[in-house]
Every structure is written in structure tokens, then in C-alpha cells.
Amino acid sequence: MTMLLPSAPTTPARTGAPATPAAVAARRPAVGSVHSWDLSTGVDGPGTRFVTFLSGCPLTCLYCHNPDTWRMRDGRRTTADEIVAEAGKYTRFIAAADGGTTISGGEPLLQPVFTGELLHRFKHELGLHTALDTSGFLGARATDALLRDTDLVLLDIKSWDRATYRKVTGRPLQPTLDFARRLADLGKEVHVRFVLVPGLTDDPANVEGVAAFAASLGNVGRVDVLPFHKLGEAKWQTLGRTFALHDTPCPTSEQTALARSVFTAHGLHAV
């Protein structure tokens, strides 16, 4: 369990019956480690969205533009009540813009109970569309209930070639593929995200592999081919980390268009 929880009463209820662990947990306010939240349009799911960035990530992507979210202990302990109240200020605005809410990070499934609580309340209390932005590496931690409260999964498939995936992320690929298959079996809508990095992920066989796999799922409504950029490099420097892709060029618009065409050739909607 990675969720941060405040101390909670463990004494028996006045009825005399000892409190079960589940009953104790139910009395606790849901608290998580949160980096920040923001309103965004067009980048974290459809429409204008209230995006909650949770702290903590098990991956160490070479191109990460939010390395300041990597450590859960750097986040602020925040209650679900506070976040839902904040999102609630924008409910009418978000609904009018055909938007919703997105839980991002970091990796939201590093705090699956807190993430599930937020998704549930966003969906059922605020009546908003919900999206989960994840690498899928911890997909096994997503309960069926959490996924029922998730309208859309933004799933990063960072590489098809396993060695490249490990080089990019420091972790194995298979859990992400397993999670993608589970989402397909559930019929859950997925948008795949693929970051195009020249000399790293842009090998034609690699792009073809991601495209063929995504097309085989049957539940991928959109693919975002995201051109690598260096906007997060200053954060790496501030954190005293070496940005290994400093000398890597950003893809040209032609290279990005070519990668998108590979997905389109598989019948996918690539942007």
C-alpha cells in the first residue's frame, strides 16, 4: 500500500464490536500524495479538463518532462475532499466544454486507492467524464471498480521493442501489454500515446509494432504520436539529474507525419 494515510482511531466502536480494518479505513479521509492540479485543454483527454497530478512514478523515462513528480515523498499530502471541492468549482465550465477530469502524474496507479476514490467521486458526485493517464506498468493494481469509474484510459505504449522500452523507462514492457489486453477485454475506451524520439523509438519496426498491437486491441479510439521535446530539461537540471537526451534532436514535422501514417495504415485515428 503506497497511499499516505493519517493516523486513524483503532479503538472499538461504542457498540462494543471491534472495528474491522475495512471499517477503520472507511472512517479515514482519503489522502494521497499530490504534486499539483490544473485546467488544461486538448492534451490530457477530450475537451477542457481538471487534471490532478499525483506524485510518485516507478518509471524513469529518459524524456520525462515532469521528473519533479517522481518521488512520492515530494508531494503534498492532500485529501480527496480538497481536490473534489476544487474541481467542483469548474464543473459547469468543464461540462460546457465537453471536458472532464484526468488523473495523471507521476503514475496514478502507484496510489490506487486514492486514485479510485477520486475517479469515483469525480464521476458520481460531480457527474464528470473521467480519464486515467497511465504507463500501464502498474495496471494490475487497478481494480475492476476503479476501471468502472474510468471512462477513458490514456495509455502510454512507449516502445514495442522490449530492449528499447527498458532503455527508455528502466522497466519491462510486458505489464503494459497485459493491461492493454485487459482493457480491451473490458471494452474500455483507450487512447494510446507514443512519444517519437529520433534514434530511440523511431525505428520503423518499432513504430510498426506499436501500431499493429494497438490496432489488434479493437478499443483504441485515438493514437497520439507525440514528438519528443526538451521543455522539461530545465527541471532535470534543477533536480541535479543528467538529461541523457540533451543532444537528441526533436523530430521534424515530416518524421512525425510519417509515424502517424503508420498508425493510420492500420486503421487507427492518429493525431
Ligand code: SF4
Ligand atoms: S511514466 Fe510519465 S511521469 Fe513517469 S517517468 Fe515516464 S514520462 Fe515521467
